[in-house]
Amino acid sequence: IMWDSETDSGNTAAAATAVGAGNGILPTSKTSLRTDGFEQKGQSWFVATDIPSDLLVQIGDVNFHLHKYPLVSRSGKMNRIVYESQSNTDLNKLILDDLPGGAESFELAARFCYGIPVDLTPTNISGLRCAAEYLEMTEDLEEGNLIFKTEAFLSYVVLSSWRDSIVVLKSCENLSPWAENLQIVRRCSESIAWKACANPKGIRWPYTGKPPRVSSPKWTDTKESSPNRAPPDWWFEDASILRIDHFVRVITAIKVKGMRHELIGAVIMHYAGKWLPFSGSAVAAAVEESDGGAWKGGLHMIVAGTREEHGQNVSAAATAANNKDQRMIVESLISIIPPQKDSVSCSFLLRLLRMASMVKVAPALVTELEKRVGMQLEQAALNDLLIPSYYSKGETTYDVDLVQRLLEHFLMQEQSEVGGSPGGGGGNSSNAKMRVARLVDSYLTEVSRDRNLSLTKFQVLAEALPESARTSDDGLYRAVDSYLKAHPGMTEHERKRLCRVMDSQKLSIDACMHAAQNERLPLRVVVQVLFAELVKVNNSLAAATLKDAAAAAAAGESQLQPMVSSRKTLLEGTPQSFQEGWATAKKDINTLKFELETVKAKYLELQNEFETFQRQVDKSAPKAKTTSSAWWTKLGKLTNKAAENDAGGRAAAAPNGEQIKKGPRRWRNSIS
DSSP: OEEOOOOOTTHHHHHHHHHOGGGTOOOOOOOOOOOOOEEEETTEEEESSSSOOOEEEEETTEEEEEOHHHHHTTOHHHHHHHHHTTTOTTOOEEEOTTOTTHHHHHHHHHHHHTTOOEEOOTTTHHHHHHHHHHHTOOTTTSTTOHHHHHHHHIIIIITTOHHHHHHHHHHGGGSTTHHHHTTHHHHHHHHHHHHHTSOGGGOBOOOOSSOOSSOOOOTTOOTTTOOSBOOTTTTHHHHTTSOHHHHHHHHHHHHHTTOOHHHHHHHHHHHHHHHSOOSHHHHHHHHHTTTTSOOOSTTOOOOOOOSSHHHHHHHHHHHHHHHHHHHHHHHHHHHHSOSSTTSSOHHHHHHHHHHHHHHTOOHHHHHHHHHHHHHTGGGOOHHHHOOBOSSOSSSOSBOHHHHHHHHHHHHHHHHHHHHHSTTOOHHHHHHHHHHHHHHHHHHHHHHTTOTTOOHHHHHHHHTSSOGGGOSOOHHHHHHHHHHHHHOTTOOHHHHHHHHTTSOGGGOOHHHHHHHHTOTTSOHHHHHHHHHHHHHHHHHHHHHHHHHHHHHHHHHTOOTTSOOSOOHHHHHHTSOHHHHHHHHHHHHHHHHHHHHHHHHHHHHHHHHHHHHHHHHHHHHHSOOOOSHHHHHHHHHHHHHHHHHHHHHHHHHHHSGGGOOOOOOOOOOOSOOO
């Protein structure tokens, strides 16, 4: 749009005279300066006219050779500067380095002051609007001044277009705080939010399935001219080019207008994927360079550093700047994530948590993010959970304490959901705990290879979940075995303490067979595993017996048919690994039985020798002469006589005249 700054002759002088010099505004008259435009020579701009310039305006490295009166006629700031310096006849140079928009915006404003038509575009409108405000080009000096015309262009052209609103908001990044104070950022954010929340059914444009780089939805297209309908995420790519603070403004405005939280979460993940190094290689490279190199991935600054001191300082400064940018992005994204549980994926939250740990985000925001992860920990994957300990020296490779906190948040969330729901929510809660248990077992297996992982941390993490969360402890057994391999110097007490985290009755047959032959396990644990498996075999045998009995009764078979399968049939139906393990265990049990019988025989032999020795001692002892001793001796004889009579009676009643021989007391045949 071409704006012409020419006005009726005489109006300018009258308006300036009416304002008066007493208010600090120099009265001017309509200049008759005619020009063909501006000419640029190197870093200097000149007015194409025969009248020599009397004012040099310097903005950065650019010089403008201009005339005072065309500027003071439409710029209140220039008017005041010239008025206040009337006593200084040598004033011919002004430095305006703080002018918003820089030399480009001042050039357009100067053209407007000289009456040269100015082309307003979405690219230059924000800078020109801020420059006009800085130069105080108001309606008090002239009707239809630059502030009025830039405001009209913003309101009637820019804010009615999606693409123009994005471009203008993007151009405001270097205009703080002028763009904020003039409400340009707010108005563009509101315009973008309103258009993003519009019903996609009403937006029809030639969408090709690729990110919209050039074309955008045309709000005036009709159904006949645009047969393809825009998807709900048509605005993601355009919104993701914004700086993080402007993106937050847009998302905040969108939330107020009631957009679905799934779409808000999706655009946040899209933005993070564009600006944060979420790939594994990028994060690894960033960690390696975190002490002195440059960050990789989003907002990456390529620094041509050398090993010289100057190059190292430049690289360190660039890294610090990128650290700050990354931290600001992560903190801003955490603050605008919708509170609903499934607004973003757990994988995204864990990757964001990884970045938060890497760039040292504020502890309060990290805690909030950990709670969000705990809300949906059952959706996590092992690779996302392996978050390194970035800044801990001499500790574990992975942040085990972080996973412990995530488990605590998960259990607190599950407890609150079960207690708050009328039906209890037991089914969903149980399934979630089982998935988390499998995840924790896999995590323990992975981190157990770290020699710096203490037994206490391993045990606390393994016992964090209730016993009901695991239907099988095979995963825990793998983690325990892996820990024993990585820590061969553990004492017997420590190994027993480690094995307490698993229940031998929850091990599968394959795990039991492996444990029975595992030399790293304590002997007590091996015996418990074998006993548990023996109980399982007996239960299986009893179940098979009942099943066969029920089948026989249903078929009307004879009662003489054997109802219990032989041991050979049972063993043939078990896996080969179990048969081999059971044969080894049976051999060990038979050996123990033989050794026990040998000990029993030696004990009986010693008992017989002791009784013989006792009889000899009794015969050699002198008889007591006291009355009480005689009385007890007599009582003993009577008792012996009664016993002999009883024995004689039993001998007579015995078949074939067999005599009952009194022998040593025999022990019951038991291994208990």
